[in-house]
Amino acid sequence: MRILLVDDVQMERMQLAIRLKQLGHTVEMASSGQQAMDIYGSFDPELVLLDVSMPGVDGFEVCRQIREQFADWIPIIFLSGHDQPEMIASAIEAGGDDYLVKPVDKIVLNSKLVAMQRIALMRRELKAKTAELAKLNNILQQQATEDSLTNLKNRRYTDNKLQELIALHGRHQFWLSLILIDVDNFKLFNDTYGHIAGDKCLVALSGLLLKLFVRSGEFVARYGGEEFVIVLPHSNLEQAQQQARRIQLAVAELDYSQNVNFTLPPVTLSQGVLSLVPSGSETVDQLYQDVDRAMYKAKKAGKNCFVVHSDEIRN
Structure with a gap:
């Protein structure tokens, strides 16, 4: 998958990125919420791993901005050292799909990634079928409005x-x-x-x-x-x-x-x-x-x- 990893703590960010790359994923890192928003569109991630507590724009706000600005849904998993139920509820309310407590257990992380990869594969298939359907619709529209011999309007x-x-x-x-x-x-x-x-x-x-x-x-x-x-x-x-x-x-x-x-x-x-x-x-x-x-x-x-x-x- 293409994974956007957002964490302001460099050591934690680097360690997790290495683990993700070892599992075969493509990783783009951001050290702040603003940087994450700046690179999101061009990177087009299939999964976001998002730290909650960051200076400036925190994880909750980044999540809300992603949901507002980008129509294409992708899963967002929050990472946090806090395990209070209120924090988890706030994360889901902000638009998150899951919540992992740091330090993240390797087995738990791998299991989550396997599940997210299934979703990514389904999204790819859906996008491909949607593109194919759009192409067919364009062809049908042309056939309905164009003369087949001259390509003029019919x-x-x-x-x-x-x-x-x-x-x-x-x-x-x-x-x-x-x-x-x-x-x-x-x-x-x-x-x-x-x-x-x-x-x-x-x-x-x-x-x-x-x-x-x-x-x-x-x-x-x-x-x-x-x-x-x-x-x-x-x-x-x-x-x-x-x-x-x-x-x-x-x-x-x-x-x-x-x-x-x-x-x-x-x-x-x-x-x-x-x-x-x-x-x-x-x-x-x-x-x-x-x-x-x-x-x-x-x-x-x-x-x-x-x-x-x-x-x-x-x-």
Whole structure:
């Protein structure tokens, strides 16, 4: 175990430390209560052997501070030359787990250490399982909110987040914008080059969109199939149109088809843009319907352009 030994009497401290090291434990020594508190966090002990009577901060106060400042419980055994019942009661009340009277009998000390080591082993196993569980929970959380192909946020996350944003922006009368994107002629792309190539194209576009939208609050999600949605909090119509133009230029520069030696025309996008100051009563489906209509107008207008909801075509 990692044992923190706190005793202001040097001879007693050294003798006990030697005995503990001979038993295979790692020992860190402190000659005062304050020193014990200073090194506690970095040493991360699995057992504290704590003298009661020390100048300045006594053992009872050190024990109380440990229990208050560190959430992770570890056993604390008091060491004292006093065997009065009142002292033992005070030690337990301060947060101690056991009380040994000096000079400590070797057999008694060894027995206590064996018991404490069992606890230390159980704590290690518990911490390992807790860490593993936390890791699994993070994986499940990612699976619940991320698209497995593109690693973008998925439809479930977007719906929930968008409903929150509608309420928030409606309450404070902030602008909120959406951009719905569809990859032009994607069925032809899949039919010509296969679905694996189509997936790679979607991954490339996802990576591009992630690089374009990095401001706090905004995010890119996979809406479904070859469609993406970009949520832009605190963005008005002019700002949303600027972002749509950025997307169009960035995809043109990417020139995905040429970069991978495809013979089809370059990959382009049709975009629908919706900007509003919500009342707070709108539904997510209503916003999707409006921005979806705008996107389909862009399709009908010849593709590779964006259309603002209830507006003319913007090239």
